[in-house]
Each structure stands twice: as structure tokens, then as C-alpha cells.
Amino acid sequence: MSTSARSGYHHGDLRAAALAAAMRMLEAGESFSLRAVAREVGVSAPALYRHFTDRDALESALATEGLRDLLADLTADQPTPATAADLGELAVAYVAFALRRPALFRVMFTNACDEGNEQRVEAADQIHQLLQAAMQLVFPAGDPSALADAGWAFAHGMANLYMDGKLAAASNKEVAQHVRSAFAAILAIRDS
Amino acid sequence: MSTSARSGYHHGDLRAAALAAAMRMLEAGESFSLRAVAREVGVSAPALYRHFTDRDALESALATEGLRDLLADLTADQPTPATAADLGELAVAYVAFALRRPALFRVMFTNACDEGNEQRVEAADQIHQLLQAAMQLVFPAGDPSALADAGWAFAHGMANLYMDGKLAAASNKEVAQHVRSAFAAILAIRDS
DNA sequence: GCGATATGTTTACGTCGATAACATCGAGCG
DNA sequence: CGCTCGATGTTATCGACGTAAACATATCGC
Numbered sequence: 198m199s200t201s202a203r204s205g206y207h208h209g210d211l212r213a214a215a216l217a218a219a220m221r222m223l224e225a226g227e228s229f230s231l232r233a234v235a236r237e238v239g240v241s242a243p244a245l246y247r248h249f250t251d252r253d254a255l256e257s258a259l260a261t262e263g264l265r266d267l268l269a270d271l272t273a274d275q276p277t278p279a280t281a282a283d284l285g286e287l288a289v290a291y292v293a294f295a296l297r298r299p300a301l302f303r304v305m306f307t308n309a310c311d312e313g314n315e316q317r318v319e320a321a322d323q324i325h326q327l328l329q330a331a332m333q334l335v336f337p338a339g340d341p342s343a344l345a346d347a348g349w350a351f352a353h354g355m356a357n358l359y360m361d362g363k364l365a366a367a368s369n370k371e372v373a374q375h376v377r378s379a380f381a382a383i384l385a386i387r388d389s
Numbered sequence: 390m391s392t393s394a395r396s397g398y399h400h401g402d403l404r405a406a407a408l409a410a411a412m413r414m415l416e417a418g419e420s421f422s423l424r425a426v427a428r429e430v431g432v433s434a435p436a437l438y439r440h441f442t443d444r445d446a447l448e449s450a451l452a453t454e455g456l457r458d459l460l461a462d463l464t465a466d467q468p469t470p471a472t473a474a475d476l477g478e479l480a481v482a483y484v485a486f487a488l489r490r491p492a493l494f495r496v497m498f499t500n501a502c503d504e505g506n507e508q509r510v511e512a513a514d515q516i517h518q519l520l521q522a523a524m525q526l527v528f529p530a531g532d533p534s535a536l537a538d539a540g541w542a543f544a545h546g547m548a549n550l551y552m553d554g555k556l557a558a559a560s561n562k563e564v565a566q567h568v569r570s571a572f573a574a575i576l577a578i579r580d581s
Numbered sequence: 582g583c584g585a586t587a588t589g590t591t592t593a594c595g596t597c598g599a600t601a602a603c604a605t606c607g608a609g610c611g
Numbered sequence: 612c613g614c615t616c617g618a619t620g621t622t623a624t625c626g627a628c629g630t631a632a633a634c635a636t637a638t639c640g641c
Contacts, residue, residue, distance in 0.1 A: 208589080230628060240589075243630075247588055252629065306553050321555060336578055343567075343574035346556060347543065350571065354546025355538075361498050363513065364538060375535075379542065382535035386528055387579030400620080422597065435599080436620055444598065 212248040214238045216258055223259065223300040231255065256308045257317060263298070263305040264320035270294050271327060278331040285380040287331065288352040289373045295356035296369055302356065325349070355379065404440040406430045408450055415451065415492040423447065448500045449509060455490070455497040456512035462486050463519060470523040477572040479523065480544040481565045487548035488561055494548065517541070547571065 208214065218237040222229040231252050235242040249255040271290050275283045295302040325345060332344035355376050358364040366372040400406065410429040414421040423444050427434040441447040463482050467475045487494040521537035528536055547568050550556040558564040 211588080231630090232628065241591075242628090243591090243632095244589055246630075306549065306555060309554070338580055339577055340570070340574045343570045344578075346547075346550075346567065347571035347575050349556075350546030350550060351539065351543050352546065353550055354542030354544065354548075356546075357498065357549055358538075358542060358545055362501070363498060364541075375538065378532070378535045379539035382532045383539050383575060384578065385531055386536075386576065388530060403619080423599090424597065433621055434597090435601095435622085438599075439619055 208238070208240060208244075211238065211240060211244065215240075215245055215248065215255065216262070219255060219259055220262065220301070223304065224298055226300065228300070253308060256304050257314045259301065260305040260308050261314060261317040261320055263301045264317060264324065266298075267291070267294050267302075267305070268320065268324050268327065271324065277334065279334045281335055281384055284331060284335055284348065285377055287328070288348070288355065288380055289376050291352040292356045292359060292372060292376050293369065295360055296372060299360050302360065306353075351380070351383075352376075400430070400432060400436075403430065403432060403436060407432075407437055407440065407447065408454070411447060411451055412454065412493070415496065416490055418492065420492070445500060448496050449506045451493065452497040452500050453506060453509040453512055455493045456509060456516065458490075459483070459486050459494075459497070460512065460516050460519065463516065469526065471526045473527055473576055476523060476527055476540065477569050479520070480540070480547065480572055481568050483544040484548045484551060484564060484568050485561065487552055488564060491552050494552065498545075543572070543575075544568075 215234050215238055219229050219234045222233065222237065227233070231245060232242045234255070235245055245255070249258070270293075271287055274286060274290060278284055278287055328348055329341045329345035332339065332348060333341040336344055355364070359366065359372055364375070366375055407426050407430055411421050411426045414425065414429065419425070423437055424434045426447070427437055437447070441450070462485075463479055466478060466482060470476055470479055517537060520540055521533050524531065524536035524540060525533040547556070551558065551564055556567070558567055
């Protein structure tokens, strides 16, 4: 609906329409195929090759969008996390994103194309920087880079383990509580 | 070589041969397909359906093997980790496994089949228990379950981020050092 | 207006997972 | 010993996929 389908032959803005359709399918849980996207948009499959060199390129574009959305989610609640509790909520938001849009999340991190897609690298960097800045605020005495990696790994691991059913929870709220508990357990180490 | 190929018609022990071939391909970096496995073993593709209900069942069997191998790796160096440093090496071993056998690691955790495969659930549980016991030894005052989840998430996240190129390192030794640094940074929080 | 260029289409190839129908072997019973 | 039956292979086939080639059409610069 967002983009037009002008003449009978040419589409108008196929690239955007294809991305939108693919994103919608990904979120609807339909495992997407190039052909399915083409079908959805009402165009022949090879037409997509005018706008994406191959399937991976389409995925890469989706991944870029996803990374931006993730960043937006992370900064929405706490623009600049400054307390340990804020950090915990950052992890909660990260895992919640993964569980709300699992297929997209998978594409974001599994799809190869690291070089090549400059916007995507930038989006990923911004997430990393957000984390690093937060760590610096919360733990000024610590190594911010190492802490950022550790925190990212924690959240990313939680996200993957829950997505893949290796950790179980009845509801998304329960997942959030588990993430909080695990995070709290780490902080409580200082009492040992 | 491990299993025989008796008569011209019947294979002898196709199930084992198929698993071995699939595992070898997975570790060689060849993305494996049911048909490719059949080709490798010298048998027609549908023959495999006599031994695996579908592709996922084959993957599930590989995953079970992989989980056992991972557990063996984790317990090889430190049978019962008792110090914080031991925990760090556990994480290092976990990530090293993922980077040494990435395709297998992916199958182990991405492949669905959680119920159904009892041996596999058991293998996963043993890893979880190993972690929990270690946490109890190292941090007797902490919540062992929450700490085990947190530690697993940390190691699993590191593994995935390095596998997917989201964290970069020149060599596997460098990866190990990064994991150690990140782990140390967490422990150093108590000094903040 | 007209031709180059961008953007579609049809057709086709090879691969994949999966099913159905048929072939062959080995074990156990007469 | 010979026959049948069940386990385990085979061939033939289907529909879906990614992708390339050759062809068609619409749009834009002159």
C-alpha cells in the first residue's frame, strides 16, 4: 500500500515493495523465498534481480533495516543507560526484539555479507557504540570495550538460546524476568 | 571405512555411514544436503528415508552427536571447574568448539526437534548441569541456576557473534584472549 | 519524436526434499 | 530345500527453489 504499482508493466518502485513484502513475510513467520516475494509483489521472480544481485543481497537489505529497528528499540526506553538496572533493561529489550521478530533477527546475524553493505556495518557499529557508552557510564572503572563485548554476548546468547528453545519460558514476560534474574546474578557476584 | 558395504544391493549399515558422511561434510565446510549425503555414501537419495524420517531427523542425530562432543570438550580440560579462571576456560572451550565446527554448532542449536529426540535433550541437559555445578562451586553464595543461564548465554553469545563475524579476530588464539578479557571484565565489576 | 537504457517477462537449467511404485536381499517357516 | 515376507534398496516423478539467457516494453535524454 505504501508504494504504487503504476502501469501494467513497470512496477513503480519494486525494490521498496519487495523489501516491504519480504519484511512482512519474515515477521508473519512465513519462511520467505525469492520467488514468494516476487509472487507477493505480483511480479516475475527474475525481476527482482534488477534490484538485488541475489537472494543474499535482499536478505542483507532486510538485515540493515532490522539492525536499525533494533537500535531504535534499544534506545527507545533508555536513550542513555546510566545505571546497572538500565543495562539489564537493555538486555531485556534486546531479547524481546529477537523473540518478537525471530526470523528477521536470524537474518540480521546469520546472513554473511559483512563487507559490501556499508549501511549495515554502520548500523551494527552504532549498536556496539551504544553498549560501550552505556558501560562507560555505569562502570567507569571497567574496560568499556571488553564490557561491551561481554554485555552484547550475554544478551545475544540469551536471545539465541530462547529463540532456539534451549532455554524455555511460558511467556515473553517470563523470559524478561529470566533475563533480569540472570543479569542480577552476575552483578551479585561481587557479594561472593 | 568404519562400516561395511556388503552386497551390491544392501549397504550393510547405511544409517551409520550416512551420519558419518554428513558429519564429515559438515566439518569440511560443505553445506550438506540429503542428496549429497546419499551421493557420498553411494546410495540413492530415497534410501535415506528408510533410516531418517526426513532431513530434520538426520540433522537431529548429528546435533545429538555434536552435543556429546561439546560436553566432552568442555570436561576434557577441567573435569570439575572450581575457580573463576576455570569458568573462563570453560567459555573459551565453548567458543573454540563453535569456531572449529561452526556448521555442526549451528545444526546443534538451530535445528528444531526439541522434543522427539530424547538422547539429544539429555545431552543438552548434561551441559546445563555441568555449568550449574561449576557455578555452585565457584560462587556458592550466588543463584546457581541464574548464574548457569547467564554463563551459558555469555559463552553462546560470544560463539555466535564470532561465528557470524559480528565480532572480529585475526586468529583463534585472539578469539580466546578476547573471551578471557570479556570474562575478566565482568568479574572486575566488583571493583567498580 | 527517437533511440538508449532501465526494468519487466518467458523460458529454461540444475538442485533440492519428498512420495510412490517397484526390485532385491536375508531370515524364518513349511 | 524352497517359499514367502519384511526390511531395505532403486527408479521415476513432483513441486519449489535460485539463477541465467533471451526477449519485450516503458521511460528519459537528445
